[in-house]
Amino acid sequence: MKHLYLKIIIFLSIFGLFAFIPDHFLMPENFYLHKGDKFNLHLLSGENLVKEREVPYTAAQTTKFMIYEGSKKTDLSKITKNDASPLLNYTIQDDGLVLVEMNTNELNEIPREDFLPYLTEQGYDDIAEKLKNSNALNFTEKYNRYLKTLITVDEPKGNAYEKVLNDDFEIILKRNPYKLNYGDDITAVVNFKGKPFTGQVMLYIKTESGNVYPQKLASDAAGKVYFSVSREGIYLLRATKFEASKGKEADYESWVASYTFSFSNHNDAPNTYKEFGFGDKH
Numbered sequence: 648m649k650h651l652y653l654k655i656i657i658f659l660s661i662f663g664l665f666a667f668i669p670d671h672f673l674m675p676e677n678f679y680l681h682k683g684d685k686f687n688l689h690l691l692s693g694e695n696l697v698k699e700r701e702v703p704y705t706a707a708q709t710t711k712f713m714i715y716e717g718s719k720k721t722d723l724s725k726i727t728k729n730d731a732s733p734l735l736n737y738t739i740q741d742d743g744l745v746l747v748e749m750n751t752n753e754l755n756e757i758p759r760e761d762f763l764p765y766l767t768e769q770g771y772d773d774i775a776e777k778l779k780n781s782n783a784l785n786f787t788e789k790y791n792r793y794l795k796t797l798i799t800v801d802e803p804k805g806n807a808y809e810k811v812l813n814d815d816f817e818i819i820l821k822r823n824p825y826k827l828n829y830g831d832d833i834t835a836v837v838n839f840k841g842k843p844f845t846g847q848v849m850l851y852i853k854t855e856s857g858n859v860y861p862q863k864l865a866s867d868a869a870g871k872v873y874f875s876v877s878r879e880g881i882y883l884l885r886a887t888k889f890e891a892s893k894g895k896e897a898d899y900e901s902w903v904a905s906y907t908f909s910f911s912n913h914n915d916a917p918n919t920y921k922e923f924g925f926g927d928k929h
Contacts, residue, residue: 670694670903671702672883673749673796676733678909680800682742688735688796690749696851696859696883703732711750711814715807716741716800723747742800744807744825750814752791754897762786770847771889774899789897793817797908799825808908815840816904818848818884827876829912836870837886837904843870844886854880876910883907 676687693699704727712723712734719741727734739745757765759781766775778786793816797808803825811819821834837844843866850862866872866886876882888902 670885670905671751671792671794672696672885672905673734673747673794673907674698674881675796675798675907678798678881679911680739680745680798682739682800684739684800686735686737686739686745686798687733688737688747689733690794695861696853696881701732703730704734705729705751708751708753709749710752711748713748713812715746715748715810717743717805717807739800742802743805744803744823745798745800746807746810747796747798748812748814749794750792751794752789755788755790757786757788759784759786762788766889774889774891783898786899787897789892789894789900791815791900791902793902793904795904795906797824797906813841814904816844816886816888816902818886818904818906820906820908821871824876824882824908824910827910829879830875830877832873832875835872835874835884835906837866837872838870839888839902843868844888845870846886846888848872848884848886850874851883851885852878852880853883854878879911881907881909 671690671692674689674691676689680686690702690704691698691700692702706724706729709724712727714721714723714737716739723735723737763775763778766772766778793814795818797820803823808820808823811817817838819836819838821836822831824833827833835848837848845866845868848864848866850864852860854860860878862874864872864874884906886904890900892898892900
């Protein structure tokens with residue numbers, strides 16, 4: 648009975664942690680399109696590349712929403728309605744690689760009993776130790792998200808995969824994932840406020856079976872992180888940064904950068920939203 652009670656407490660702690668700081672990522676219904684096709688894009692909330700819910704478009708929290716098709720860029724915030732779900736239903740006009748970015752921020756009130764375990768789990772033991780002496784019952788956190796996704800339209804030409812958008816927190820691929828073969832190496836660069844980010848970077852690979860394979864990576868002094876396309880499926884790269892806020896609106900500030908794309912070694916391999924278990928859509 649004692650062990651059961653302990654397990655319940657641990658479960659509730661983890662649930663509370665995920666509840667106040669959910670992961671968001673961009674997920675196309677299809678990563679492989681043709682010119683003239685409809686491009687449907689979803690914003691999903693969930694941990695470890697597993698969908699928990701769909702997040703509608705919130706204009707008040709969105710600071711940037713752009714699509715890059717070759718040399719053409721379109722401000723999607725001007726054509727996306729508030730509360731839209733999915734985020735986007737857009738007609739693809741050009742072939743080649745297409746990159747979408749979405750930047751958002753929000754303020755969260757976080758209970759002390761949830762916040763301290765979160766800091767420890769994320770590796771910020773020094774900050775957690777300082778806060779143990781605080782009498783505050785809640786902390787305010789500003790949460791900044793910098794999300795990218797990359798699809799290919801007909802031939803995977805162009806260099807959108809390595810386009811630098813000069814966001815505060817940004818992941819940039821240095822090889823085109825749609826031109827790689829099984830086992831090929833790929834490098835990504837992570838920058839924070841224009842400088843190389845050195846720290847933990849998570850890689851999640853979701854296969855057609857629904858299994859998710861996480862890998863804990865680390866970027867070097869140049870902000871570079873290395874991995875290989877070892878499985879066919881959907882890839883999510885994710886990095887986080889946390890520090891005391893320099894502004895007055897929050898006690899602490901978090902930044903999250905993520906990048907989703909697909910890898911297929913065969914033209915007929917599954918690549919759609921439905922086949923990978925994100926919802927009943929093609």
